[in-house]
Amino acid sequence: MSESRTSSPVNPAPDFAWPREGLSRVPFRLFSDPEIYAREQEKIFRGPVWNFLCLELDVANPGDFKTGNIGDTPIVVTRDENGELHAFVNRCAHKGALVCMKERGNASALTCIYHAWTYGLDGQLQSVAFRNGIKGKGGMPVDFDTGKHRLEAIRVEACCGMVFGTFSEETPDVEEFLGDAVMPFLKRNMNRPLKLLGTHSQVIHNNWKLYAENVRDSYHATLLHTFYTTFKINRLDMDGGILLSDKKWHHISYAKRATLNESAEYSDAKVHSAQFGSDLEGPELLDAWDEFDDGITHSIQTMFPTIAIQYTLNSLAVRYFSPRGVNETELFWMYLGVEDDTPEQTDIRVRQGNLTGAAGLVSLEDGCISEFVQRGTTGSGHHNAFMEMGGTEAASSKNSRATEASIRGFWHGYREIMGFD
Ligand code: FES
Ligand SMILES: [Fe+2]
Incomplete structure (x- = not known):
């Protein structure tokens, strides 16, 4: 996890009550209320469900990547050099820019265009431009550790030709979820x-x-x-x-x-x-x-x-x-x-x-x-x-x-x- 991750507040929608008739009534408010939409982002899309990320054949080969979204959150799926699947938030650990700008492609590493921080296909930060400054001046503090910075990881699972992702450790595997x-x-x-x-x-x-x-x-x-x-x-x-x-x-x-x-x-x-x-x-x-x-x-x-x-x-x-x-x-x-x-x-x-x-x-x-x-x-x-x-x-x-x-x-x-x- 990136050090910058903090939990965002959830709007409790305190004035919302489901109609007493139960599932046969659905309040129209659910389709147009921005506070409920914000709550869905946290409770559903960042909650204990599996989200579709891409097809396995979208990332068939080592180095393949595919971008997408989980709810409002931009994400990237990659297949690394060893054939392993990874998914992470498409948000640079430096200042939050999108790291991956293309819909799909093949690369050996992912470099953010803003200040050239470079990540491996597993989302781990590999290098930082001007880490030691220029000509001995400037640069990151001596205790800066690339190992402490990465693209925020998303749990990933492939099933039946599809790649799924979840932010939750509680979500059971895809077969059990279904x-x-x-x-x-x-x-x-x-x-x-x-x-x-x-x-x-x-x-x-x-x-x-x-x-x-x-x-x-x-x-x-x-x-x-x-x-x-x-x-x-x-x-x-x-x-x-x-x-x-x-x-x-x-x-x-x-x-x-x-x-x-x-x-x-x-x-x-x-x-x-x-x-x-x-x-x-x-x-x-x-x-x-x-x-x-x-x-x-x-x-x-x-x-x-x-x-x-x-x-x-x-x-x-x-x-x-x-x-x-x-x-x-x-x-x-x-x-x-x-x-x-x-x-x-x-x-x-x-x-x-x-x-x-x-x-x-x-x-x-x-x-x-x-x-x-x-x-x-x-x-x-x-x-x-x-x-x-x-x-x-x-x-x-x-x-x-x-x-x-x-x-x-x-x-x-x-x-x-x-x-x-
Ligand atoms: S925001 Fe990505 S390197 Fe600065
Ligand atoms: Fe239809």
Whole structure:
């Protein structure tokens, strides 16, 4: 640890009380209150959770580095000469400048441009410019010890092709953090030799928790995203369910396309597909192959607080979202293939990438719907969201996704970690 580390004060938000109805009510204040945002930085992002830092393949070789953020804090991930992973705060131990200015690269050491303090790939200070002054004059005190200065270390762990970091020594390892109920499904999708097919990012104009809700919101998925429904990719009248982790913080939503048994409720709900016919000019967009023998053709898996892994047809992607202030969030998408995919399989995965993203056929709606909530709730901090679809508890639902159980699970974890009883 750097000698300069001090604990920052936490705003106790003394006037905040959760509505007595519990998890089925969420105060709109949580999406726009800067004091609560500051508390989240300390309690969540610097607290006992695993934060997504990068993919392992982002730092595949010795000397590779990748910058990013944990909440508001800039960070760097490196792989050292011995192949070991490290992560630290991207903040010079001298006066706090960013040390690493590039998004990614390969280097034997990291040198701060301000006064040229140089750090090893393990974050340890190696040298200080003009340490002994110039021509015997000036310089650091004789007892200055480079061994006492380093970039602030972050605990790091790789799991299923992803690199996670935490500031907390209390966080159990990633597998235990996720829990037995949902860990096998993460391995199903991610525990393979992966290759990167493409990335993009977008800024969304809403509080980060609205996106955390959105990726857990199985109720909206086939109503807002009419493409899913129209082209029968994901519908609630397919077999599917919701699996919450043991602690309820994380979840999996899944559907089996081959089990579609069309239900009249879609007509009653005035969903696009029930009112208009639609055809694809390029039906090969939906070409897919059976990759697993469990029948699951669509899934979203979340990890508290800010990770979602999508598997739609054969499109596998890690989505990671990072707060950029109380009402702005940056959303990153990393599309993945498997190293031994055939060229045809890679083509299919790349084509299906068109379903999602800022200009995608399905999830572009998510890029604006949370902003509509942000705008709709501004000035109404004393009102609450109402979420009783599927009951009022946060529990797994093995045969229905017409539920807001996963969102209630997120708020269960949020309340626990924020101390909002
Ligand atoms: S701030 Fe980095 S060397 Fe001075
Ligand atoms: Fe969505």
